[in-house]
Amino acid sequence: MTEFVKIAYGAVAAPKGGTYVVFVAADVKPAPRVAALLGAAQARLEPAAKTVRFRGKPSSAMDLIEPAGLEGVRLLVVGVAPGKDGAPIDFTSLGGFVFGKLGAAKKVAVAFLAPAGEWDAAAAAEFALGLRLRAYRFDKYKNKKNDGDDADDAAPSVTIEVAEPAAARAAFAPRLAIAEGVELARTLVNEPPNVLFPESFAARALELKPLGVEVEALDDKAMAKLGMNALLGVGQGSKHGSRLVVMRWRGAPGRKSKPVVFVGKGVCFDSGGISIKPAAGMEDMKGDMAGAACVVGLMRALAARKAKVDAVGVIGLVENMPGGGAYRPSDILKSMSGQTIEVINTDAEGRLVLADALTYAREKFKPRFMIDLATLTGAIMVALGQEHAGLFSNDDELAARLSAAGVATGETVWRMPLGSAYDKMIDSRFADMKNTGGRNAGAITAAQFLKRFVGDTPWAHLDIAGTGMSSPANDINQSWGSGWGVRLLDRLVAEYYES
Ligand code: BES
Ligand code: MN
Ligand code: ZN
Numbered sequence: 326m327t328e329f330v331k332i333a334y335g336a337v338a339a340p341k342g343g344t345y346v347v348f349v350a351a352d353v354k355p356a357p358r359v360a361a362l363l364g365a366a367q368a369r370l371e372p373a374a375k376t377v378r379f380r381g382k383p384s385s386a387m388d389l390i391e392p393a394g395l396e397g398v399r400l401l402v403v404g405v406a407p408g409k410d411g412a413p414i415d416f417t418s419l420g421g422f423v424f425g426k427l428g429a430a431k432k433v434a435v436a437f438l439a440p441a442g443e444w445d446a447a448a449a450a451e452f453a454l455g456l457r458l459r460a461y462r463f464d465k466y467k468n469k470k471n472d473g474d475d476a477d478d479a480a481p482s483v484t485i486e487v488a489e490p491a492a493a494r495a496a497f498a499p500r501l502a503i504a505e506g507v508e509l510a511r512t513l514v515n516e517p518p519n520v521l522f523p524e525s526f527a528a529r530a531l532e533l534k535p536l537g538v539e540v541e542a543l544d545d546k547a548m549a550k551l552g553m554n555a556l557l558g559v560g561q562g563s564k565h566g567s568r569l570v571v572m573r574w575r576g577a578p579g580r581k582s583k584p585v586v587f588v589g590k591g592v593c594f595d596s597g598g599i600s601i602k603p604a605a606g607m608e609d610m611k612g613d614m615a616g617a618a619c620v621v622g623l624m625r626a627l628a629a630r631k632a633k634v635d636a637v638g639v640i641g642l643v644e645n646m647p648g649g650g651a652y653r654p655s656d657i658l659k660s661m662s663g664q665t666i667e668v669i670n671t672d673a674e675g676r677l678v679l680a681d682a683l684t685y686a687r688e689k690f691k692p693r694f695m696i697d698l699a700t701l702t703g704a705i706m707v708a709l710g711q712e713h714a715g716l717f718s719n720d721d722e723l724a725a726r727l728s729a730a731g732v733a734t735g736e737t738v739w740r741m742p743l744g745s746a747y748d749k750m751i752d753s754r755f756a757d758m759k760n761t762g763g764r765n766a767g768a769i770t771a772a773q774f775l776k777r778f779v780g781d782t783p784w785a786h787l788d789i790a791g792t793g794m795s796s797p798a799n800d801i802n803q804s805w806g807s808g809w810g811v812r813l814l815d816r817l818v819a820e821y822y823e824s
Pocket of ligand 2: 595597671672673675
């Protein structure tokens with residue numbers, strides 16, 4: 326995996342020809358040990374802060390270029406004063422914020438010391454995770470990187486000064502696994518659909534094998550045998566085959582409990598099919614596999630950090646295209662569950678893919694729970710914007726745990742209602758159900774559709790149409806594909822399902 330920043334731990338001093346990062350609160354005084362390192366430059370902090378009205382607030386920073394006593398050094402002073410709400414420091418965001426301030430700096434040392442009090446090894450590891458997530462780039466198809474300055478392309482080296490480097494290094498190991506999982510998910514979402522189609526996506530999932538993940542890819546023939554006509558119906562208009570990829574990480578051998586299962590929508594390109602989408606913005610539909618990307622990234626993270634859990638990932642990979650062989654409005658598809666579906670709109674394809682993927686997961690694994698992720702509806706963006714993913718669940722405990730993990734990671738979810746009145750909206754005149762419920766409550770009727778395929782398995786559906794792609798840039802993500810959900814679900818597993 327490409328490293329866009331090199332991270333090391335150790336004792337450092339202000340690096341000649343480099344950037345030295347120190348942290349201060351409202352009094353603009355760093356920790357005593359840092360102050361000693363700064364020498365004469367320490368005296369410049371207060372007057373400089375006055376000049377630029379820097380008050381040590383979170384998400385603010387001040388640059389001192391070669392202050393007296395620190396010749397050849399850029400001093401980057403970063404605010405960590407407690408905010409009004411008294412919220413604890415989010416070290417992942419802090420790491421991302423600092424990386425964002427580095428600019429073209431190549432040699433960086435961070436005096437990772439609280440202005441007053443202590444920061445521990447876990448905080449240093451979270452900080453490093455933030456650096457790493459912020460540093461991610463997707464520029465493999467650009468001949469001119471970094472606005473044409475090719476010489477500048479080398480990854481910056483950041484040394485983090487902590488009291489116990491070995492402890493920080495150990496604490497970072499699982500975070501590195503998470504970072505690589507997020508990066509993988511982002512890259513899969515960012516890849517164009519002429520490169521990443523069902524077969525090539527499946528090949529990327531197979532690359533998890535060396536990490537100890539069991540991976541199996543079912544092709545059209547295998548799925549036809551299983552009766553997956555809903556998923557196959559969506560893919561039949563494409564030149565590409567469809568795939569169902571099943572990944573298993575057995576990190577809790579000998580434990581009798583059933584596996585936890587994650588299911589992802591993997592529509593590698595969603596043109597809408599015969600109910601074709603308008604041209605404007607259609608290019609975004611390369612990201613309609615963000616749910617599947619998250620599941621692959623999550624499986625990678627769990628395996629790489631050797632999570633003590635039995636986890637399964639199931640992703641339904643198709644391309645939704647118009648053409649002479651494509652499925653059409655008014656077609657009736659018989660799903661793997663036996664339930665029949667009248668197609669009203671071929672652009673409501675994600676739920677058809679998930680219907681068979683959920684049925685397969687339920688029958689094959691008898692899961693402890695199933696969580697599906699899908700860029701399922703534009704309607705969820707109307708409701709929640711890009712701030713929360715929509716959460717739908719038949720299980721209050723699972724929903725509460727997801728909400729808590731969301732708050733802890735910043736990948737927040739908002740629970741939406743389900744109910745029989747919504748369920749009625751997808752009853753069909755000709756089949757057991759139809760694949761759209763009309764204009765109203767579009768995200769909810771989509772979830773009701775999925776619910777008809779989960780039986781009494783504890784289940785949660787995350788509609789990530791707003792959060793998985795085209796994300797607003799923030800401290801820890803500048804990428805179009807956000808990798809949303811990897812950190813959320815890793816946390817869910819770590820908090821509640823590891824032995
Ligand atoms: N993939 C789209 C949903 C989507 C839209 C994701 C925008 C990300 C950004 C999904 O397959 C879709 O087309 N949904 C339709 C459903 C409708 C036809 C009932 C929608 O949301 O308009
Ligand atoms: Mn669609
Ligand atoms: Zn779609």
